[in-house]
Amino acid sequence: DTEVTQTPKHLVMGMTNKKSLKCEQHMGHRAMYWYKQKAKKPPELMFVYSYEKLSINESVPSRFSPECPNSSLLNLHLHALQPEDSALYLCASSQEAGATYDEQYFGPGTRLTVT
Amino acid sequence: AQSVTQLDSHVSVSEGTPVLLRCNYSSSYSPSLFWYVQHPNKGLQLLLKYTSAATLVKGINGFEAEFKKSETSFHLTKPSAHMSDAAEYFCVVSSTTSGTYKYIFGTGTRLKVLA
Numbered sequence: 001d002t003e004v005t006q007t008p009k010h011l012v013m014g015m016t017n018k019k020s021l022k023c024e025q026h027m028g029h030r031a032m033y034w035y036k037q038k039a040k041k042p043p044e045l046m047f048v049y050s051y052e053k054l055s056i057n058e059s060v061p062s063r064f065s066p067e068c069p070n071s072s073l074l075n076l077h078l079h080a081l082q083p084e085d086s087a088l089y090l091c092a093s094s095q096e097a098g099a100t101y102d103e104q105y106f107g108p109g110t111r112l113t114v115t
Numbered sequence: 116a117q118s119v120t121q122l123d124s125h126v127s128v129s130e131g132t133p134v135l136l137r138c139n140y141s142s143s144y145s146p147s148l149f150w151y152v153q154h155p156n157k158g159l160q161l162l163l164k165y166t167s168a169a170t171l172v173k174g175i176n177g178f179e180a181e182f183k184k185s186e187t188s189f190h191l192t193k194p195s196a197h198m199s200d201a202a203e204y205f206c207v208v209s210s211t212t213s214g215t216y217k218y219i220f221g222t223g224t225r226l227k228v229l230a
Contacts, residue, residue: 004158020198042205042220043159056215098216101122102209103167106158 004107006091008087013067014112015034021110023074023091032074035068035090044089049074050097081114088112117142129229134193136224140152140204141187146187149218150180153190154202162204165189176200179213201228 004025012017017066023032030041033041048056049068061065074091088111092104140146146167162173170182174179180191189206206221 006158040223042223045217048215048217088139088156092159098211101164102216103149104163104218105163106160109156110159111156111213 004091004093004105005032006107008110009108010113012115013078013081014115015083017081018044018077021063021076021089021091021112022059023076023107024072025093026072027070027093027105028059029095029105030071031094032068033092033094033103034074034076035051035092036085037088037090037109039087042108047076048097055097065078078112083114086112087115117146117208117219118143119148119208119219119222120220121206123224124155124222124225125225127227127229128196129150130198131182131195134191134196134200136159136191136204136226137189137193138221139187139191140189140206140208142196142208148180148211149207150174150178150189150191151207152202153205160203162191196226196228198228198230201226 007022033048034046037043045058046060047066052068063080067075088109090109092106094102094104116204118141120139139212152162153159162178163172173179178193180189181225182189204224208216210219
């Protein structure tokens, strides 16, 4: 199974709502990633988890809160978002962050709209 | 520091004609290079990766790329374009800086295939 799944596919939320994005992989990968992608732009790295510990936080606002409950799951908790946070949120996983030629497998993404 | 430049933001080809998507990289050591494809509103799919085992790398869907160290290039080619190849293509170099590892994305090339 070389699949990364993400739920929900689409999410519309108000600026006062709290919601969560979920990501799951069963490839035994020990690194998981959250990216934000705006239209017609490349993905921007937000967070990296390595062995279930947060290893990179790319200065992301605190209204985004990642969580890695176990080696297969990655969540992104959302609270008090702004309209400019509307984007495609991509989850990815890889065998081990930093390993030579380590390739990332991407999920289909969650299309988030903040109203 | 590692970086990657995609020389064309848009490329248009006729169906059945060759495809060339250009990528130049900058790296202080032997790089890890990847090509990903993204269809509209989808996640990213790995086409191929450079692993130093061979300079000509074959990927999925008939794509291949040639690593040229002297030209610091990793151009993506396909002999005959298909309508289903229309998508956004990203060239990626992996970077390890100060103990942290991440992907550096090019700005992307949108491939249009004309009937």
